[in-house]
Amino acid sequence: MHDHGVSLETLYQARRRIADKVVRTPLIRSAALSERFDAEILLKLETHQPTGAFKLRGAVNMLVALIERHGRGALAAGVVTASTGNHGRAVAYAASSLGIPAVICLSRLVPDNKVAAIEALGAETRRVGASQDEAFAEVERLVSEHGMTLVPPFDDPRIVAGQGTIGLELMEDCPDLDRVIVGLSGGGLLGGIGAAVKAIRPACRVTGVSLSHGAAMWESLEAGHPVAVDEVESLGDSLGGGIGLDNRCTLALVREVMDDHLQVSERAIATAMVDILQDEKLLVEGAAAVGLSAIEEHGLDVRGQRVALILSGNGVSLATLDRARALAGR
Structure with missing residues (x-):
């Protein structure tokens, strides 16, 4: 166990906790991309996921872990x-699925x-201030004055372990995987997947992809x-934002598990x-497309992998898709 608090054991615990609330998502072969890059490209x-993104894994794991440890009360x-x-x-x-406000x-x-x-x-929303920072000040007030529990977006071992269940699924569905390419922002997704992959198949490369600005x-x-x-502002808006100046988990973990960036x-x-929309008929946000962006823009040699x-x-x-099409000249 490292100081970041994420291990193969915590990943398997997370998988057990989230099993009945989160989808075990498909890993599909892209015929078009595989042919284009002379490789096996898997998506x-x-x-x-029911909410359309991987974040559900971490949120469910953290809430169930809190209930297990401290009781629903x-x-x-x-x-x-x-x-x-x-x-x-x-x-x-x-x-909502756990009956918690x-x-x-x-x-x-x-x-x-x-x-x-x-x-x-099923959640209550509070509109506060003109920035994410001002909204977060309201979060801190609700925690300190009303005893609410903060669910951080990425910098918590329970969040990271939830996202890391993706890595366990990858290793089961493709045990001889050569490389996994992951969008990188706060580090919860890459850190979790990397922890799983490196524990099970150290030879598999973990490549992180960040925005250029x-x-x-x-x-x-x-x-x-x-x-x-x-x-x-970016088409990959989910990859914006800071990692927290008091980052306790993801910076150390990303440094440990990532091979290239x-x-x-x-x-x-x-x-x-x-x-991806044209070849696979899949509508994805910018942050979800950066793995393909990296292969295309950097000419990554993935032949035979x-x-x-x-x-x-x-x-x-x-509207964002229209912006992307205009920028891509398509």
């Missing part, structure tokens, strides 16, 4: 988080349709400690989104 369809005041997208939806869904704090900038989607999953994990790994960066441009993300790409979520609007 892990986290888009099939400890969560009577409810759970709370701040998120504009996949994490907020995941917490709302997980809490949930509050999702959002800034006034979050579009009404996203707010409505979270409320439809505003990538906090990239800067933090370079600096050797957590660094704050300015967020920029690439950055991708907006045009590469746009092209990959359109390619078995490569898994994590299609992490489908939270994309038609």
Whole structure:
């Protein structure tokens, strides 16, 4: 067990906890991409989760772990988080399925349709301030004054272990996998998958893909400690945001399990989104397309290899897809 608190044992515990609430997603072969790159290109369809993204795994694992350890009464005041997208939806869904009250704090900038989607999953929403930071101040108030329990988006071993169950599934479905390519932001997804893969098949390469601008994990790994960066608008918006200046788990874990790290441009993300829709008839968000972006933009030589790409979520609007198509020139 390392100081990040994630081990093969905690991954298997997570799998047991989430089994009846989370989908064991398909790993499918892409005929078009396999032919194009002269490789076996496999797609892990986290888009099939009830909330449309992998985040549900971590949220369910954390809530069930809390109930197991402290009893349901400890969560009577409810759970709370701040998120504009996949994490907020995941917490709302997980809490509802377990009969626990949930509050999702959002800034006034979050579009009404996203707010409505979270409320439809049974959570209360609070519109606070004009930024994610101001929304998070409300989270901290609810924790300290009302005894609510914070469900962090990535920097917690229970969240990471939940996401890491994807890695266990990959190893079962393709034991001789050569490389897995994972979008990298806060590090919960890559850290979890990497922990599973490296424990079971150390020879498998774990490749992280970050945005070309505003990538906090990239800067933090370079600096050797957590660094704050300015967020920029991106088609891969789920890969924006910081890693937390008091990061306790994911920075150390990512450093341990990741073999190589690439950055991708907006045009590469746009092209990959359109390619996946065209070739696979799958609508994916920008953050879910970056594995393909990395192969295309960096000319990765994957010939003869078995490569898994994590299609992490489908939270994309038609307007964003139109933007991607325009940028890709398609």
